[in-house]
Amino acid sequence: MSHAQKMKELQGLLVKIPHGKVTSYKLVAHAMNMKSYRAVGQLLGHNPEPDLYPCYKVVGSDGTLRGYALGLPEKIKRLKADGILIKDGKILDFEDKVYSYKN
DNA sequence: TATTTGGCGGTTG
DNA sequence: TCAACCGCCAAAT
Numbered sequence: 001m002s003h004a005q006k007m008k009e010l011q012g013l014l015v016k017i018p019h020g021k022v023t024s025y026k027l028v029a030h031a032m033n034m035k036s037y038r039a040v041g042q043l044l045g046h047n048p049e050p051d052l053y054p055c056y057k058v059v060g061s062d063g064t065l066r067g068y069a070l071g072l073p074e075k076i077k078r079l080k081a082d083g084i085l086i087k088d089g090k091i092l093d094f095e096d097k098v099y100s101y102k103n
Numbered sequence: 104t105a106t107t108t109g110g111c112g113g114t115t116g
Numbered sequence: 117t118c119a120a121c122c123g124c125c126a127a128a129t
Contacts, residue, residue: 003114025124029112036112041123043114060124067123075123107129115121 003043006032010043013101014053020083021099022057022091025066031101045069057082063094 009032017023025044029037044055050069056078060066065086068075076086085092 006113029124034112036124038111038122038124039113042121043123045123046114055123058123061126065123069123072123105129108127109125110127111125113122116119 006034007043007047010040011047011053014055014057016101017054017057017099020097022059022079022084022094022097023099023101024061025058026061027098027100028058041066054078059091059094063091063098065089065091 010028013023013028013031024037025040026037029035029040034040040058044058045067047053047055047069050056056068056075065072065075065079072089076089079086079091084097091097
C-alpha cells in the first residue's frame with residue numbers, strides 16, 4: 001500500500017463530506033480502514049494541494065481544530081465559509097455537524 | 104471541569 | 117532496517 005494510494009483514498013473521503021458538515025481524524029481513519037487516526041493528520045499535513053481538497057473539514061473528535069497546513073486562522077475562515085461557526089478553536093454544535101461516514 | 108500522561112499505527116529520513 | 121515524529125485520542129490526575 002503506497003503513500004499515494006492512501007492519500008488518494010483520503011482525498012476521496014474528503015470530497016464525500018457534505019457541504020456544511022465536518023468530520024474527525026478518527027472517523028476518517030476508520031472509514032479508510034486505517035487503525036491509526038494519528039497518521040491521518042500526517043497525511044493531511046502533506047496534502048499536495050490543500051486548496052483542492054477540503055482537508056479543513058477534518059477536526060478533532062471533540063470538535064477542536066487541531067491544526068492546518070495553511071494555519072488555523074485560515075482553517076477557521078474556510079469552515080465559516082461553509083457555515084460552520086467556531087468558538088475558541090472549537091466547533092459550535094459539533095455533534096450536529098459531524099459526518100461519520102455511516103453509509 | 105481543565106491538564107497531563109501514555110499509547111497507538113503509519114510515515115519519514 | 118531503525119528510530120523518531122505526528123494536524124490524535126481516551127483515560128487518569
